[in-house]
Amino acid sequence: xxxxxxIRDERVRGRGLFERVFVRPEIGALAAALVLFVVFAAVSPxxxxxxxxATILYGAxxxxxxxxxxxxxxxxGEVDLSAGxxxxxxxxxxxxxxxxxxxxxxxxxxxxxxxxxxxGALNGWLLTRTRLSSFIVTLASFFMLTGLNLGVTxxxxxxxxxxxxxxxxxxxxxxxxxxxxxxxFGITIKITVFYWIALVIIAxxxxxxxxxxxxxxxxxxxxxxARASGVPxxxxxxxxxxxxxxxxxxxAMHQLFAFKTVQSGEGIGNEFLYIIxxxxxxxLMTGGYGSAIGAAIGALIYGxxxxxxxxxxxxxxxxxxxxxAMLLAATVFxxxxxxxxxxxxIR
Amino acid sequence: MTLRPWTRRAxxxxxxxxxxxxxxxxxxxxxxxxxxxxETSSGPELKIAMITHSGAGDTFWDIVRSGAEAAAKKDHxxxxxxxxxxxxxxxxxxDQAVDQKVDGIIVTLAKPDAVASAVKAAVxxxxxxxxxxxxxxxxxxxxxxxHFGQNETIAGEAAGTKLDELGAKKVVCVVxxxxxxxxxxxxxxxxxTFTGSVERLYVxxxxxxxxxxxxxxxxxxxxxxxxxxxxxxxxxxxxIDAIADAGxxxxxxxxxxxxxxxxxxxxxxxxxxVDQQPYLxxxxxxxxxxxxxxxxxxxxxxxxxxxxxxxxxxxxxxxIAGFAKNGTR
Numbered sequence: 215x216x217x218x219x220x221i222r223d224e225r226v227r228g229r230g231l232f233e234r235v236f237v238r239p240e241i242g243a244l245a246a247a248l249v250l251f252v253v254f255a256a257v258s259p260x261x262x263x264x265x266x267x268a269t270i271l272y273g274a275x276x277x278x279x280x281x282x283x284x285x286x287x288x289x290x291g292e293v294d295l296s297a298g299x300x301x302x303x304x305x306x307x308x309x310x311x312x313x314x315x316x317x318x319x320x321x322x323x324x325x326x327x328x329x330x331x332x333x334g335a336l337n338g339w340l341l342t343r344t345r346l347s348s349f350i351v352t353l354a355s356f357f358m359l360t361g362l363n364l365g366v367t368x369x370x371x372x373x374x375x376x377x378x379x380x381x382x383x384x385x386x387x388x389x390x391x392x393x394x395x396x397x398x399f400g401i402t403i404k405i406t407v408f409y410w411i412a413l414v415i416i417a418x419x420x421x422x423x424x425x426x427x428x429x430x431x432x433x434x435x436x437x438x439x440a441r442a443s444g445v446p447x448x449x450x451x452x453x454x455x456x457x458x459x460x461x462x463x464x465x466a467m468h469q470l471f472a473f474k475t476v477q478s479g480e481g482i483g484n485e486f487l488y489i490i491x492x493x494x495x496x497x498l499m500t501g502g503y504g505s506a507i508g509a510a511i512g513a514l515i516y517g518x519x520x521x522x523x524x525x526x527x528x529x530x531x532x533x534x535x536x537x538x539a540m541l542l543a544a545t546v547f548x549x550x551x552x553x554x555x556x557x558x559x560i561r
Numbered sequence: 562m563t564l565r566p567w568t569r570r571a572x573x574x575x576x577x578x579x580x581x582x583x584x585x586x587x588x589x590x591x592x593x594x595x596x597x598x599x600e601t602s603s604g605p606e607l608k609i610a611m612i613t614h615s616g617a618g619d620t621f622w623d624i625v626r627s628g629a630e631a632a633a634k635k636d637h638x639x640x641x642x643x644x645x646x647x648x649x650x651x652x653x654x655x656d657q658a659v660d661q662k663v664d665g666i667i668v669t670l671a672k673p674d675a676v677a678s679a680v681k682a683a684v685x686x687x688x689x690x691x692x693x694x695x696x697x698x699x700x701x702x703x704x705x706x707x708h709f710g711q712n713e714t715i716a717g718e719a720a721g722t723k724l725d726e727l728g729a730k731k732v733v734c735v736v737x738x739x740x741x742x743x744x745x746x747x748x749x750x751x752x753x754t755f756t757g758s759v760e761r762l763y764v765x766x767x768x769x770x771x772x773x774x775x776x777x778x779x780x781x782x783x784x785x786x787x788x789x790x791x792x793x794x795x796x797x798x799x800x801i802d803a804i805a806d807a808g809x810x811x812x813x814x815x816x817x818x819x820x821x822x823x824x825x826x827x828x829x830x831x832x833x834x835v836d837q838q839p840y841l842x843x844x845x846x847x848x849x850x851x852x853x854x855x856x857x858x859x860x861x862x863x864x865x866x867x868x869x870x871x872x873x874x875x876x877x878x879x880x881i882a883g884f885a886k887n888g889t890r
Contacts, residue, residue: 266660273653374739378674469649475674480647524657530643534617 239496240508242548246494247515249547250540254522261525264401271403274517275410276465278510280484281491282413283461285509286421287454288492291434291501292348294337294458296356298484303359304330304466305476306367309376319382327463333359334459338452360482367478378474385471392464393472406468410510413461417506430454435502491516494545496552515544607638609850610658611667611843613694614651615644620819621839625693627889628843629667636851638664648675655679658688665689665850667843670696670703677703689853693842695743697865706853707861709845711837711869713743717750719870720790720814720835727832729788729812730757733779737766737796744792747816751790760786764796772796773803780807788812794819794834801830818873820885827878837869840889 254261261270280297287294294300307329308322315321333355341351367374379385394405421427429450432440441447470476495512497504519540523533611629615622626642633640641663645651651672656679658666666683670676670692677699683690684704692700693709700708724732732755734748752759762779765771780786780803789804789811791797797815804811815822818836825831845866852858860866873881884890 260661263660266657269653269656269660272656273650276649373742375672472678473648473652473672473675475672477648477672477675480649521653521657524641524643524654525661527641527661531617533643 239503239505239552240511242551243495243508243511243515243544245551246544246547247511247518250515250518250522250544254518254526258522258526261522264399266521266525268401268403268407270517270521271407271514273521274514275404275406276468277484277487277491277516278410278513279406279413279465280458280461280488281495281509281513282410282417282506283454283458284488285492285495285497285504285506286417286430287458288489288497288499289421289434289501289504290430290451290454291437292341292451292454293352293489293499294455295349295352295485296333296337296359297352297458297462297488298486299356299359299363299481300330300333300459300462301466301469301484302363302476302478302481303333304463305470306363306376306478308467308470309379309476310366310370312379312382313377314370317383319379319384319388322379323384323388323467326466327460330459330463330466331456332459334455334457334462335452337458338455341455342448342451356485363478363481374478376476376478379470380474388467388471392467392470406465409464409468410513413464414506414510421506426450426453431502433501487516490541494541494548496548515541607636607664607851607854608641608661609633609638609665609667609847610641610643610654610661610663611847612651612654612658613642613644613669614646614648614671615669616646617644621817624839624888624890625843628840628845629847630843631840631889632844632847632851636848638847638851640847648672652676652679655683659683659686663688664854665691665847667846667850668692668705669694670699670705673699673703680705689850691846691849693846694839700865701863706859707846707849708865709842709849709860709868710865712865712867713746714750714753715867716816716835716837716870717747717752718754719750719872720747720816720833721751721754723833723835723872724751724755724757724788724790724814727788727812729755731760731783731786732757732788732790733760733762733776733783733786735762735764735772735776735789735791735796735800737764737772737792739763747792766793766796769795769799772799773806776800776803777807780804780809780811784809786811788814788832791815793817794822797822797831798825801825818881818885818890820882823873823878823882823885823890826873826875827882829875832874834873835869836871836873836890838871838890839868841868 260266284294284297304326308326311322311325312319337352337355341348344351364374367376371377395402396405396408421430429445432445433447433450437447491512492504492509493499494515495508495510497509519537523536528536613622622644629640643654645654652675655666655668655676659682666688668676668680668690673696680690680703690705691707691709692705695710697708697710697712734751736744736748738744748761762775764775776789789800791800794815794817797813798821800813804813813831814833815831816835818834822831822834826834849860881890
């Protein structure tokens with residue numbers, strides 16, 4: 215705002231440390247996460263105990279795994295409203311196949327993976343084919359999947375939940391792989407936390423180090439220019455939806471093997487948690503900007519806020535209010551720092 | 562010098578964010594403090610976590626919670642209430658209670674498979690667990706000490722007997738949540754003891770206009786229906802209007818209770834209410850944990866402690882109405 219800024223030529227101006235650090239999408243979210251951590255650590259002695267941290271990480275990982283796929287999709291300029299129920303669809307597919315055909319549960323797991331990737335591909339194909347907005351296309355698939363989940367489950371089992379898969383051959387192995395408890399220095403950490411970290415690393419590598427990463431940023435930031443310069447925008451977007459499908463399958467397999475039965479009505483509304491995690495972590499709703507690490511921090515903020523209110527023994531009647539206020543504060547803080555750092559470069 | 566306005570704005574934002582967090586921090590404990598019985602204790606204070614599958618703002622669960630609050634006050638215990646309708650997240654709330662090293666856990670087992678491992682872990686950690694409401698078939702296997710709830714089949718049977726006594730001939734049982742096993746059990750139990758004929762009517766409980774129009778349509782097509790039975794008090798209130806709209810002379814009975822329903826019963830619009838006494842579920846569960854901690858007692862002898870059914874008629878309405886207004890019935 216001061217006249218000093220306006221006079222100086224921004225092209226030759228050096229970039230200070232503050233600017234170089236805070237222009238990254240995830241740094242503001244990281245700062246907000248630290249503030250949140252300190253607040254809860256101060257209010258509740260339970261919050262910082264190792265076992266509590268493991269519980270928080272587990273809660274965050276169940277949002278975070280999906281947020282990886284969703285954040286890449288958002289950088290690519292699209293949203294997926296069917297991501298929440300797609301998790302339930304994947305879990306139901308595996309459980310119902312095991313129930314209907316009998317035999318090894320792993321056939322269900324395998325077929326469920328194919329189905330999850332196919333749902334993603336279908337979303338992407340419909341989107342690029344019809345050129346409608348992803349909001350309406352995935353809203354339609356959200357409703358259809360919700361209906362299929364209940365309809366098929368009732369048709370095959372006569373109930374609203376699948377029978378337990380515990381007796382199926384291959385169950386023990388599935389539990390070891392998807393729902394194991396991993397002891398780390400005497401603390402039990404759920405295996406989903408490690409899957410989450412691995413996915414974030416892979417996604418970050420794709421975004422920063424590969425050509426596909428450039429395609430994703432280009433497809434979301436300026437699709438017309440990207441297409442003109444030879445970026446396969448259609449394939450990129452379909453691929454991103456397939457990526458969301460894979461994440462949905464991974465989380466679904468965890469839920470299936472951890473809880474043994476699947477309630478056909480679950481998952482509705484969770485799609486917003488994934489989008490929220492991505493946005494809190496610095497992804498733009500308009501595409502072309504963001505990071506997978508940011509989305510992971512967003513999921514961590516959500517996990518800390520949700521669990522922290524319980525550990526702090528605050529009244530649960532106000533939980534949603536606290537959650538909203540914290541997410542707002544974290545996001546405003548993040549966006550503010552970024553705008554501050556980027557001023558002169560973008561504007 | 563040019564940095565100064567930036568710095569000032571950054572500080573303002575930080576202060577703003579800090580204010581929101583501080584407000585949140587102050588608002589919470591005040592909310593908990595509002596629930597009585599926290600500072601009054603002089604003896605050993607127990608910390609009991611109660612974790613249900615309720616959605617936010619549900620009247621039924623508010624009554625369960627009131628019961629637990631009342632027992633907590635009497636027993637100098639502190640009640641930590643939390644709920645999540647999502648099975649996986651309810652299980653995480655149980656994990657959190659273990660992290661908090663509470664002295665006892667009260668849990669609902671509406672989705673026993675989802676919470677099973679968390680409950681087992683709590684039991685393994687040496688925390689006494691009792692279950693309430695749903696989960697009559699599941700609790701023993703999990704190492705839960707006692708279960709407080711209503712057997713839905715027995716409740717249905719009681720309703721069927723009462724309908725016979727009142728001379729009903731043809732009953733329609735209105736199911737507002739398709740696939741809910743408890744609801745089906747109520748209708749099954751009713752059909753078992755009732756000597757007349759029973760039909761089921763499925764309505765969408767999320768949409769009251771659908772409930773009203775479906776009941777009206779049913780009564781218009783089968784005019785020989787002389788009793789409508791709903792499975793929840795809010796649906797009984799809607800059914801009163803629906804019966805009037807259909808020009809039917811059918812009478813009405815319902816499961817579960819609300820202040821409105823008691824008033825309607827007083828006015829003769831509802832013949833009887835089958836209550837599962839949710840207040841007792843919360844109260845007895847907490848009290849049992851206190852007894853267990855202080856005296857090693859367990860209620861029920863390894864069987865479910867039934868909190869219902871209690872059949873209420875217009876004769877009870879006056880007495881119950883006051884309690885219902887207090888939010889304890």
